[in-house]
Amino acid sequence: MTILEAAERLADGRASSTELTTDSLAAIKRRSDLNAFLLLMDEAAEARAREMDRERASGKVRGPLHGIPVAVKDVFCTKGLPTTCGSPLFADNVPDYDAAVVEKLDAAGAVIVGKTHMHELAYGVTSNNPHYGAVHNPVDTTRIPGGSSGGSAAAVAADLVFMAMGSDTGGSIRLPAAYCGTVGIKPTTGRVSRYGVMPLDFTLDHMGPLTRSVRDAAVVLQALAGFDPRDDSSSRVPASEYDPGPSPTIGGVRIGLPSNFYLERIQEDVEFAVREVARLAEELGAKIVPVRVPDIAGLNSVSRIVLAAEASALMLPHLHKRNLIGRDTMALLDQGRLLPATDYINAQRVRRTFQEEFARVWNEVDFVLTPTAPNTAPAIGDTEVDIAGVKEDVRLAATRFVRGINMLGWPAISIPCGTDAGGLPIGAQIIGRPFDEAGVFRVAAALEGALG
Amino acid sequence: MTDWKAVAAAIAPDIPEEQIERIAPLLDAMRGRLFEQTGRIGKVTEPCYIQAVQEMEQ
Numbered sequence: 001m002t003i004l005e006a007a008e009r010l011a012d013g014r015a016s017s018t019e020l021t022t023d024s025l026a027a028i029k030r031r032s033d034l035n036a037f038l039l040l041m042d043e044a045a046e047a048r049a050r051e052m053d054r055e056r057a058s059g060k061v062r063g064p065l066h067g068i069p070v071a072v073k074d075v076f077c078t079k080g081l082p083t084t085c086g087s088p089l090f091a092d093n094v095p096d097y098d099a100a101v102v103e104k105l106d107a108a109g110a111v112i113v114g115k116t117h118m119h120e121l122a123y124g125v126t127s128n129n130p131h132y133g134a135v136h137n138p139v140d141t142t143r144i145p146g147g148s149s150g151g152s153a154a155a156v157a158a159d160l161v162f163m164a165m166g167s168d169t170g171g172s173i174r175l176p177a178a179y180c181g182t183v184g185i186k187p188t189t190g191r192v193s194r195y196g197v198m199p200l201d202f203t204l205d206h207m208g209p210l211t212r213s214v215r216d217a218a219v220v221l222q223a224l225a226g227f228d229p230r231d232d233s234s235s236r237v238p239a240s241e242y243d244p245g246p247s248p249t250i251g252g253v254r255i256g257l258p259s260n261f262y263l264e265r266i267q268e269d270v271e272f273a274v275r276e277v278a279r280l281a282e283e284l285g286a287k288i289v290p291v292r293v294p295d296i297a298g299l300n301s302v303s304r305i306v307l308a309a310e311a312s313a314l315m316l317p318h319l320h321k322r323n324l325i326g327r328d329t330m331a332l333l334d335q336g337r338l339l340p341a342t343d344y345i346n347a348q349r350v351r352r353t354f355q356e357e358f359a360r361v362w363n364e365v366d367f368v369l370t371p372t373a374p375n376t377a378p379a380i381g382d383t384e385v386d387i388a389g390v391k392e393d394v395r396l397a398a399t400r401f402v403r404g405i406n407m408l409g410w411p412a413i414s415i416p417c418g419t420d421a422g423g424l425p426i427g428a429q430i431i432g433r434p435f436d437e438a439g440v441f442r443v444a445a446a447l448e449g450a451l452g
Numbered sequence: 453m454t455d456w457k458a459v460a461a462a463i464a465p466d467i468p469e470e471q472i473e474r475i476a477p478l479l480d481a482m483r484g485r486l487f488e489q490t491g492r493i494g495k496v497t498e499p500c501y502i503q504a505v506q507e508m509e510q
Contacts, residue, residue, distance in 0.1 A: 298489045301486060302485075304482060320465035331475050335475050337463060338460060338472075339482075
C-alpha cells in the first residue's frame, strides 16, 4: 500500500492511524532479521497515532501524511532520543532539538515509528555496519540493501513503513532505492533543510525520502521543501507543486540517453531494463535523444577528494577514538586527513568547471535517463564485484552513476524498472535541471505507470 | 610519489604505520586522478569568493 492509498483509507474510515501504526510496529518486529532499525519508538508512536486519529475525528486533516507511519534515518536529530549516525562515537548523543525534517514531518501529521539503521557514519554503501550488524536486503537477505540509507530502503521495501527518510552524499538514497526496489529522490542542493542532520560532508549532503511510489515521494517532498533560515545552505527558490497526479503525460519531453559512460561496463540485464524504460518513454510520446555527457569518471574522482577532505574535517574531534571506528571507515577518514589543502581547493575549482560543462546538456534535453547502478545488489561481505568481466571495488562500482550528481547539485530520482535473472531489483535514474523536481516526478511517475 | 609516512608524522592524532601503508596507494591514485582534471580549471569564480559575497549579503 502507498501513502496515497493509505490516506484514502484513513479519509473514508476504512483504517485508522492507530491501526496502521500498530501494524507497522508489529511488522518491524516480525522482520527483525532485516536489522533495518536502530531505534523503535513504540509508545511515542502509538500515542502520536491516537492523537492524529483524534484530530481527524475533530475535522482537522493536515494533508496526505496525516497519521501515516514513517521512519527517519539515524542521522536526523530527534529531541530526547538517541541519534547515533550508526556509530558508537555517538551512542550517548541525545539532541535537545528536532531536525528541520523531523519538525516538518511532525507538522504534516506523520507518525515517526523509529530510526533506521545505516552504514557507519553514512560513509559507505553496504550498510554492513561493524558495530550494529549488517542491514539485509528484503528481496534476498543474503544481499546488501545498498547504503548508506540501507535501513530506510529495507524498511520501505519490506512494507514496514510507508516512507523512510534518507541522506545522500554520493548516492546514499538512490543506490539503496535501486538495490531494494523502491523509489528514492535526491533533491536539488538547498531544497531540503539540513538543519539538525548529523553531517558527513558540507558540499555533497542532501536529504530526501524513500517510498513505494513516485507520487508518495512527491507528497513527502512537498511537506519538506522550503527555505530554512537556520540552514545557510537552504535555498530561497520557492517550492513548486510536486505531485504529478494520477495520469501525468510526457509528450514532447526530451529525455537524454547517454551514449557514453552510463551504458558501459554494466550488467546485461541492467542495460536491457534501462533501454526498455527508454522505449516506454518513446511510446508515451517523449523524444529519446542520444547525448554525450562530459567526463563523469573525472567528476567522480574529484567528488571523492571533496568528500574525503570534508568528512575528515568534520570528524576530526573524534579521530583519536580509533577503537570506536570501523576499519574501512577509519581508512577513509585517514585518507582525508592526509590530503593536502591544495588538493581540496583545486577539487572545488574543478567542480565549478564541471558544473558549467555539464549544464550544457540542458541545451539539448530536459532530463537524462541512466541506470542508477551498473549492477544489482551484491552479497553481504563482498568487497569486489565482477561486472561484464571486470573486477571492481564494490563501493566504486555501486556509486559510479550516482556520485557525480551530488557534485552538480541536480535533482535525481531512482525508480524500480525490473529485475535481473535472479529477481534482484534494477533501478533507473532520472536527472533533471536544478529545482525541477516537479519535472523529475512527472517523468518518473509516467514511466512508473508504464512499467506497471 | 608522496612520502605519506612523513606527512602523517606531522599531524595528530597519530595514524598507525600499517594504516599508512594500506592507504598510500589509494591516496596516490586519488591525487593522480585529480591532477588529470586540474587542467580543466579555467576562468571560474572561486568558491571562496562566492561564499564571501553571500556572507556580505546576509
